[in-house]
Amino acid sequence: MLRAKQGLRKAAEQDHELRNGLAGLTGAAGLLVSNRNDMLHAAMASELSRLNALLRPAEDDSEAQPGEYSAVSVLQEQVVLRRSAGMDIRLDTDVRLDAQGSASALSQVVANVLTNCAVHAPGSPVRVQATLHAELILIRVSDFGPGVPTGSEATVFEPGVRGTSSPGHGLGLHICQRLLQADGGTIHISASRPDGPGCTVRLEIPAVPSVQRTDRVAVFSS
Secondary structure, three states, rough: OOOHHHHHHHHHHHHHHHHHHHHHHHHHHHHHHOOOOOOHHHHHHHHHHHHHHOOOOOOOOOOOOOOOHHHHHHHHHHHHHHHHHHOEEEEEEEOOEEEEEHHHHHHHHHHOOOOOOOOOOOOOOOEEEEEOOOOEEEEEOOOOOOOOOOOOHHHHHHHOOOOOOOOOOOOOHHHHHHHHOOOOEEEEEEOOOOOOHHHHHHEEEEEEOOOOOOOOOEEEOO
């Protein structure tokens, strides 16, 4: 019975992740047909590789093994995919942010968060910021939609919890939390401003200890 439940949960989560990933690739595919865009091409190749990995047997998880990777590259790929699909999205980040953990896990988390922005705050500008704080990389994703109900900031990470008008299964944030915890990271959600609309998702992931603080620049501004 336990194995059956685990199998059903994994199938539901795979379906959820594949849908989110394909949503990001839809606009990108059309754009590649009409013009050459090397960054978009690289982003699509990376996303397709991530989605393909989800279909592999659980024991074949070599790509998910922890190591050092560029958090900036992961964010750029997800942002260019969403921008190609029409999202008003801006990325401001430190020049270099070397993370410790799984690049595919962070990519999956950011894809889920941006999908939530598209679903729950359609048409809203989305702002992604990433900076180095001591031994942590802080990533903030903010939109200007309706936000989350006061008091539900913690419960939204429980499996199956979703808004009454949400078309999803209430798995996205739960998956995000589990992936980040496995890498020694955290995720939180709060209102963007105490007196205004929107919500901000805050991710914290371990940085490579030797990383030094660099000047902040707008890497991928529209």
